Amino acid sequence: MNKKTILVVDDSKVSRMLIKCIINDVEPNWIIVESANGDEALKVTESLEIDLMILDYNMPGIDGLTLAKELKERFPDSSISLLTANIQSATENKARDLGVDFVKKPITEEKIKGILARVK
Amino acid sequence: MSIYLNPLQEDFLTELMNIAMGLAASAMSEMINDEVSLSVPKVSFVSRQEVITQFFSQVDGDLAGVSQKVSGALAGELLLLFPSNKSLAVVELMMQDTVSLEGMAGLEQEALCEIGNILLNAVISSLADNINESFVSSLPVYICGSSSHVIPNNGLTNESVLLLQVDFSFSKKSVSGYVVILLNVDSVDVLLAKMDARLASLG
Numbered sequence: 129m130n131k132k133t134i135l136v137v138d139d140s141k142v143s144r145m146l147i148k149c150i151i152n153d154v155e156p157n158w159i160i161v162e163s164a165n166g167d168e169a170l171k172v173t174e175s176l177e178i179d180l181m182i183l184d185y186n187m188p189g190i191d192g193l194t195l196a197k198e199l200k201e202r203f204p205d206s207s208i209s210l211l212t213a214n215i216q217s218a219t220e221n222k223a224r225d226l227g228v229d230f231v232k233k234p235i236t237e238e239k240i241k242g243i244l245a246r247v248k
Numbered sequence: 249m250s251i252y253l254n255p256l257q258e259d260f261l262t263e264l265m266n267i268a269m270g271l272a273a274s275a276m277s278e279m280i281n282d283e284v285s286l287s288v289p290k291v292s293f294v295s296r297q298e299v300i301t302q303f304f305s306q307v308d309g310d311l312a313g314v315s316q317k318v319s320g321a322l323a324g325e326l327l328l329l330f331p332s333n334k335s336l337a338v339v340e341l342m343m344q345d346t347v348s349l350e351g352m353a354g355l356e357q358e359a360l361c362e363i364g365n366i367l368l369n370a371v372i373s374s375l376a377d378n379i380n381e382s383f384v385s386s387l388p389v390y391i392c393g394s395s396s397h398v399i400p401n402n403g404l405t406n407e408s409v410l411l412l413q414v415d416f417s418f419s420k421k422s423v424s425g426y427v428v429i430l431l432n433v434d435s436v437d438v439l440l441a442k443m444d445a446r447l448a449s450l451g
Contacts, residue, residue, distance in 0.1 A: 214385065
């Protein structure tokens, strides 16, 4: 199976740990790049090719959808999932309008597997 | 300033809170893989000082949890609170299947913040959606201490707020906690206007 590179952006270190644990169990050879906020994510991905992005919405600095918009331009063929606790319809609608997959927290193995399946 | 909730408005608000807590309980249940029991929501219009005296008359000792501010049509503070001697048990319960306890060392407060983020956003999202409004939430903040410390008064102990409170418990580990929502007066006006319009449409 092809090795993929996944970007995980969430200001919660615990959330990033949970997501990484699940991804490593399911796809131990895939590469995970993590960032705690949008600005850091934009910087760290400057010289990388990203296949899949898992982004939180409420973060310090730019929010997850603003980040998604910028990353979409940089990686137009990549899949983006917004994994968020902010599950109001307004947020979901904005995500759908942007063509971003919308996944509600809490983080579960089933939900992460569903996200990973988008690039398998 | 005081706002009077008529019985129908109080009933409607209680039901909105029921639905909202249902979503939060569903998320909690998913995290701990256990049933979550909920109390009937309490709805009252009180001063910030009365929040402490009314709420904490039932609670012994210090509390630990998460505070989150919201702004927009629904503005105020959201709190998820546990007895402080139970908060670590809550984190262990919610993370045990995925992350080892060693991996969690030093991250208990952050884990509680994320738990609070999920649950409180579930509640306020439901309330907002049910009245066709949106909100902006701040990042969650860990809080711990006595009642007067964890219940924000912003220096305005006589300011009136709408208090929405639900008690919940998990059967595993005998943990119980509280969700407390304090909405400011402007938000109450928005809420009542939307509820009245909805009630009027029902005939």
